[in-house]
Amino acid sequence: MSATVETPPTAVAAAPAPGAPVAGRGRGRRRLTDALLPAAVLLALIGVWYAITYLVLDPTRRFLMPAPHTIVTDALFDGPTMEKIGEALGRTITVTFVGLLIAIAIGMVWAIAMSQSRTVERSLFPYAVALQCVPILALVPLIGFWFDYGFSSRVIVCVMISLFPVVSNTLFGLQSVDRGMHELFDLHGAGRVTRLVKLQLPAAMPAIFAGFRISAGLSVVGAIVGDLFFRKGSPGLGVLLNNFSSRLQGAELFLTIIVAAALGIAVFALFGWLGRIAVGRWYDQSRDAA
Known part of the structure; x- marks a missing residue:
């Protein structure tokens, strides 16, 4: 009689199916798609821009929307x-970050x-x-009347515009901790400060940094709005x-608008990067699993 050799089930499970997509290749394609889609939208917007400039506007009014080149x-x-x-730009960056940090x-x-x-809270x-x-x-x-029209007034406007997202998102994160975790801390007799430092703040980090990113963009808006109205001092x-x-x-105006938008995107991206460092990959993995 010939012996029958059984294949271990683990070996069968480990072997990839023919034609199955490789995980690394799928991630690479997804990253390429994520990069190409915004680029395609940008090219479409530039095409619309050229169409408005040369097909819609009269030649004598093209200074209102000059072509990208x-x-x-x-x-x-x-x-x-x-x-x-x-x-x-340097002065606006200073006002933006001072107001945002405050x-x-x-x-x-x-x-x-x-x-x-x-x-x-109430x-x-x-x-x-x-x-x-x-x-x-x-x-x-009123701000200009009380605090003059210089750097301080610009910072105050920046703070007022960018404050609420920090307050609301931080409060939401602190109050969204799982009740079971609170009961576990109650079981161990943890105090208010221990509960805040070791439970609430770490659990609220995703919401907190979401608020930071929103406020980062608003702080740029606040710096520019304050600069528009407080024209004394360094422009x-x-x-x-x-x-x-x-x-x-027109050309100089549009370039300044593009620079201001790029500043807002850069500050937003900076706090997104800081959020990934502070929170780590566990939050992204938990969302993917869900």
Whole structure:
């Protein structure tokens, strides 16, 4: 009799099926697709831009929306224009990060205080909502009157615009901890500070950094808005936008807008990167598993 050799089930399971996609290859294709799709949209937008400039606008009014290559030749390659934009960009970056850091500090303390007491939350949260709902342009004249029209006023506007996402997202994260984890800390007799440091803050990190990313973009808006209205002192991107607009310098105006948008994207991406470092890959893996 001939012996029958049985194949171990583990060996059968380990062998990939013919034609099955490789995991690494699938990830590579996904990354390539993620890179190509935004590029395709960008090319489509540039095509629409050219169509509006040369097919819709009258030749005498094309300065209102100059073609992309005109922005490059007339503004990007113009030394004095780039010098002005570079200096203004540096000042706007300073206001952006100072205001954002102050907003993060105030917002974190505000949210932590509300998370520790329902009474404090009921007392303070309506004012956070009111701060978000009040039109900032209505307060700009008062801010300039009280704090002058220089660097401090620009920072205050930046803080007011970017504060609410930090408060709301941090509070949401701190209050969203699983009840079972709270009961486990109760079982071990953990105090309020221990519970906050070892349970609530680590669990709230994804929500906290989501708020930071939103506030990062808003802080750029706040810096430019403040610069538009407080024109004393060193000019930033907001002053340049107003100057180029009043002089009908279309290429310079559009380049400044692109630089301001790039600044907002860069700050947003920076805090997204910091969030991935602080939170780690466990949060992304848990979402993929879900």
